[in-house]
Amino acid sequence: MTSAKHAHVVGLGLIGASVALALGEAGWVVTGNDTDPGVVERALASGVIASRVADAALALVIIATPAGVVAEVAHEVLSRHDDPTLVVTDVAGVKGAIVRDVVEPRFLGGHPMAGSELRGLAGARADLFQGCTWVLTPTEATPADLYTRLHGYLREVGANVVAVASGDHDRLVALASHVPHLLAGALMNQAAAAAREDAVLLQLAAGGFRDMTRVAAGDPAIWPDILFENREAVSGALLALEGRLAILRDALEQRDRDALETSLTSAAVARRQLPGRALDSDNMAYLRVLVADRPGSLARVTMTASEMLVNIFDIEIAHAIEGNKGTLLLAVDETQAERFMDALRGLDFGVVREK
């Protein structure tokens, strides 16, 4: 009898297979499946999964299918397994509809902000999530113990876990991921069209161009679902971006040096201030947060951290929580601790610092 935890991955594409590899490296027994029997064969042969079917009690099921079928698969998984400590999560890039659809308290939506220009099983890497932001979308009803368990599992694959409300997530990934993806595609297509006349263009495509179009090499098949699902936010952000480009073009045509410099300077300042990957902290502060029996306390605490760019490196339940009552033990960076404690107190949480 082994004490290894068991996980099952549904969908062995780039993300699913990378999760399987990462959990495997962290000592988990990982099973998995895919609608493509050839993919399953290769995943078995290369040791990405130990078997097709879970043969022990599962701690975790990761649904890494296309976004359009996540809810259906989640309902099926939840009805097949009745273990109350099971955590079911997904990796879809749009969260609103899924979180609205799958209200079972053992389901918690997720989205790792990781990708690769490689596709499918062949592109999978055990270290894909090292330092990556992995969004969880708790609701008012999310049990604290479910959240803390999944947080811990995702820390095992190296991710930096961030809590965001599903609606906010969708609005913000339109800006941070979906529009950039469309942009990379448009830029690449524009250059490719010109290169059909002047092949030398491809020789002039230096590091900047390569950087900007890298995501366009990813799997195109997953994108229409994501974009349709998040249609309104993407369309609005795209229109606003077209407006920004038209303003820049106007400044260029009017030779308005100030306007161009102001715009490029504010972009440079913002880009240089982008926070880097926070894998760990040199000096950790441990906070004890008293969460009364108000619903949604867990979501409020974790989302407040996210909004303040405070990384929660560890989150545990210090005393057994029934419903939403009890104590959360959080590990955060020392330099952010006081500010975060003040914010939590402002929300009427009791907070004490562990010595």
Added chain:
Amino acid sequence: MTSAKHAHVVGLGLIGASVALALGEAGWVVTGNDTDPGVVERALASGVIASRVADAALALVIIATPAGVVAEVAHEVLSRHDDPTLVVTDVAGVKGAIVRDVVEPRFLGGHPMAGSELRGLAGARADLFQGCTWVLTPTEATPADLYTRLHGYLREVGANVVAVASGDHDRLVALASHVPHLLAGALMNQAAAAAREDAVLLQLAAGGFRDMTRVAAGDPAIWPDILFENREAVSGALLALEGRLAILRDALEQRDRDALETSLTSAAVARRQLPGRALDSDNMAYLRVLVADRPGSLARVTMTASEMLVNIFDIEIAHAIEGNKGTLLLAVDETQAERFMDALRGLDFGVVREK
């Protein structure tokens, strides 16, 4: 008495100082200057340059000033030095006006397709040009010996030298560099504006977003000159890109899956086919090209290679060329040799292959 070659760099920003470092590592004696005395002090103190003033015959002067003053500096350098074997080149991002203005046969325009989000002397790196495409813009009047010498010098800093007509260069870098730069800035500004409301957006900015906005962190001050100088091409390309985005937005709003998939798939295919860095070849073919006394032979041979994405790893004059008469010895990749020879024969050049 040493046999080291001497170079002088005017303008010790990111590119100028990196050229100085790279030449220094290749065994050159490098002097240099900058309008900012503090920069010169730091360049001297850190050994980027050996001195402020050249104290020996110069083989190479690199003008790495802002684009707007290149022609003026070039005229001054050329009038101060009368050594016929001197090569004067520049690194400005727009070439048409400079090449039209500086017609001296010892000047040959250049543009290394390299950059960094770091700025100035402090960001300089000796390996910045390793594998980078370095465009030269020969004209019909460019002497073959001038071109072959500069090609050799740039190979010493690790660059992959490509010949492109100055007008073509400007039109194509609008697509490959100038528009992408504006785009990166607009994308970063849009995200920064949203992050002022929702700071968590910055946590969601994953690798793709970071890649796409990386160039926006570069020095904003150099860009207005570049953009104004290449105004027409940039404005046209920007307008066309806005059109592409509007078409994607329309497909999204109409839920036109085919249109989205077709567009994203063609982008993915094109991105995966982007040629990588060609530093060297496993199997080199050596071609002897007879260039008759027609003007512009050197430009035609080298630009034909560029158009065909054939890398010329080495180029030498096999017999002394007077005017434009003689023999060029080219080293190209074995797999590209036959195709390239056919093309040159189609242009009435005699070509034989060295055993």
